Amino acid sequence: MTNKDDFEMNSNKNEYKCIDLFAGCGGLSLGFEMAGFNIPLAIEIDEWASETYEKNHPSTEVLMGDITKIIDLENIISKDDLPIDGIIGGPPCQGFSLSGNRDKKDPRNSLFMEFVRFVKYFKPKFFVMENVTGILSMKTKDNQLVKDIILSEYDAAGYNVKICKLNAAEYGVPQKRERVFFIGIRKDLPFNEEKLNPIPFLSEEDQVTLEEAIMDLPQIKAREGKEFQDYSQEPTNDYQKWARTNSDGVYNHIAMRHTQRIIERFENIGYGQSVADVDECHQQRKRGDASKISGKVFSQNNMRPYPNKPCPTIAASFQSNFVHPYINRNFTAREGARIQSFPDTYIFCGKRTTMSWEKNISQYQQIGNAVPPLLAKAIAENMIKYLEETD
Incomplete structure (x- = not known):
């Protein structure tokens, strides 16, 4: 324990x-x-x-x-x-x-x-x-x-x-x-x-699980969240209590602005599965032509991890690597920070995400790159x- x-x-x-x-x-x-x-x-x-x-x-x-x-x-x-x-x-x-x-x-x-x-x-x-x-x-x-x-x-x-x-x-x-x-x-x-x-x-058997790490955070849906939020519930385990020590609330907890099509895709991804496991009708569409399937399937994209186990590795690209265990959206930056063992008092600066041509390191990348x-x-x-x- x-x-x-x-x-x-x-x-x-x-x-x-x-x-x-x-x-x-x-x-x-x-x-x-x-x-x-x-x-x-x-x-x-x-x-x-x-x-x-x-x-x-x-x-x-x-x-x-x-x-x-x-x-x-x-x-x-x-x-x-x-x-x-x-x-x-x-x-x-x-x-x-x-x-x-x-x-x-x-x-x-x-x-x-x-x-x-x-x-x-x-x-x-x-x-x-x-x-x-x-x-x-x-x-x-x-x-x-x-x-x-x-x-x-x-x-x-x-x-x-x-x-x-x-x-x-x-x-x-x-x-x-x-x-x-x-x-x-x-x-x-x-x-x-x-x-x-x-x-x-x-x-x-004693390792901190994904569920233990993040489930006291506000349970926001896709397109929800603010730069600062109050805690919505009390901590339920020692990891959550530690993460919240001296914290006045939740920062960096804003959900991705997913389209309804992506949310429906996530609804069809079970534990241990990814976008590679969904039916063709839920697979990624071609850019510029949503009527056609992209054909590109990456098994590590949008994987839903098991809540009762430690999360798989959080990489710099984790903004699209994982689906929340219970909510149909990707992880927020704060959830990634919890999984990386940053306390809630640790506040991340810069943009949450960046485009490929932007040179600076986003919040997600900072978190995923960290020890x-x-x-x-x-x-x-x-x-x-x-x-x-x-x-």
Whole structure:
């Protein structure tokens, strides 16, 4: 069984300090703050994600801009905040080449090297670098394993590294989400791989379910909702009580403006099913000619998850990935935030959704891209324990 203590913030602030690189909307930072870390500096290139971060982390200085153009590392942080104990973040290691015809799968040609640059300069006691599980099997065009190149770069920088593959649902997050964390320890400190892996505390039968995560929120239908709403009912479990701590109401809870045809499609999607399972008459129509079936069916679009299980992975595209378990509409941004384990006091800025040509990251994308704060908290708490045992 889960209990409220699993979600509580550590009120005992310590002297450990972290820099968050590629910070996004701040999920990783929030988890580390929950554990008691101080985050004096965060760096993020996107305007709306930076705005969200600043709104929710008022004590952190946020540098908004291209990290490759931050050359003077000596003066980006106050001397009072040195030394830095840790660097955390999720650089986009895959499919991102900085210039020219370089191998896009080689992390040495990606923003990963910016993360390494900061590690080399600040020489923190540890770092935590997050990525998708696919990075473990990814190879360069020269058939080198990407993870081996990453380990080699950190070895040369003076760090031993433990690779942890973690499932967020085992750490209090109402979501089956697996991610990889490269946890590095400076070579002058003891290196115990076994102790670097945060111990899961929820078995499969005790994990927080989708229903437990979101069903106290106002039960709005498609085209309903306001930017701020009062709670419509009392919390019914410890997760909901935790999510509502110090919250004055519900933000970012506006439903999609679905057409009646889409609502009827959703009515025909059962648990574990998606748009691929509906009759032809309810399938997607061609653009510009609603009398014809599109023919394009994506099995992961508009899937209705089981309410009595943790939700499947919330991705950046989750605005259209899922149908609410009981209401015929997609998730709201707030429901996605609950599934990602953001508390209700965490308010997201920028547009709710964007068109493909818009450059900024929408609320949905910010939420889906984030590291779940409760998973980050588990990693951070384990790191504090590790550091205190080795100091």
